[in-house]
Amino acid sequence: xxxxxxxxxxxxxxxxxxxxxxxxxxxxxxxxxxxxxxxxxxxxxxxxxxxxxxxxxxxxxxxxxxxxxxxxxxxxxxxxxxxxxxxxxxxxxxxxxxxxxxxxxxxxxx
Amino acid sequence: xxxxxxxxxxxxxxxxxxxxxxxxxxxxxxxxxxxxxxxxxxxxxxxxxxxxxxxxxxxxxxxxxxxxxxxxxxxxxxxxxxxxxxxxxxxxxxxxxxxxxxxxxxxxxxxxxxx
Numbered sequence: 001x002x003x004x005x006x007x008x009x010x011x012x013x014x015x016x017x018x019x020x021x022x023x024x025x026x027x028x029x030x031x032x033x034x035x036x037x038x039x040x041x042x043x044x045x046x047x048x049x050x051x052x053x054x055x056x057x058x059x060x061x062x063x064x065x066x067x068x069x070x071x072x073x074x075x076x077x078x079x080x081x082x083x084x085x086x087x088x089x090x091x092x093x094x095x096x097x098x099x100x101x102x103x104x105x106x107x108x109x110x
Numbered sequence: 111x112x113x114x115x116x117x118x119x120x121x122x123x124x125x126x127x128x129x130x131x132x133x134x135x136x137x138x139x140x141x142x143x144x145x146x147x148x149x150x151x152x153x154x155x156x157x158x159x160x161x162x163x164x165x166x167x168x169x170x171x172x173x174x175x176x177x178x179x180x181x182x183x184x185x186x187x188x189x190x191x192x193x194x195x196x197x198x199x200x201x202x203x204x205x206x207x208x209x210x211x212x213x214x215x216x217x218x219x220x221x222x223x224x225x
Contacts, residue, residue, distance in 0.1 A: 033213055033214075035213075035214075040218075041218050041219075042114070042201055042216030042217050042218045042219055043153075043201070043203075043214070043216045044216070045213035045214065045215070048213055088153070090214075097155055097166060097169075098143070098214060099155065100145075100152065100153040101152065102152035102153075103152065
């Protein structure tokens with residue numbers, strides 16, 4: 001069963017604009033992680049936010065976490081062509097399994 | 111560090127044949143995970159190991175699938191006999207301690223096609 005569900009499934013924006021992706025989950029978590037996957041490659045870890053944190057930044061990435069709503073968002077500011085990829089959130093459930101959502105496909109238009 | 115290494119990168123086989131996928135985790139990582147990715151089902155966790163011991167294999171779809179980790183630097187995922195519905199990209203990932211501040215490191219996957 002899937003824990004995290006990303007929204008939207010696909011997103012196309014102009015280069016330079018900001019991209020926002022959302023993730024909702026079902027059970028309590030210790031942390032939530034975001035990953036990026038370029039076509040034909042493995043997933044790459046972007047950022048981890050702990051359950052007692054509300055916001056975290058890393059370069060052009062900003063992640064928020066609302067445990068009361070069981071949701072998280074990933075914001076990519078000033079998007080670039082190289083940001084074109086699929087983005088996944090991942091959570092760990094009580095059985096210590098790390099479960100991924102189906103991802104958001106982000107396309108940056110030139 | 112070379113990262114997680116998977117082989118082969120591509121595998122094409124006929125239905126009924128045995129398939130073996132291989133993974134070398136990052137040195138020092140205690141956890142190893144096998145995932146399968148398809149368009150329809152996304153990323154599915156098949157099995158994971160801690161210190162070479164299988165902890166949870168509830169995601170393994172059928173008895174045709176088996177995984178081993180004979181030592182800390184090597185794991186295999188075997189499908190016998192293979193079927194067309196097994197066609198997918200199979201990823202291996204490793205981690206120090208995934209629950210606390212330790213992300214997963216993925217290999218580049220093995221794309222399996224069963225005809």
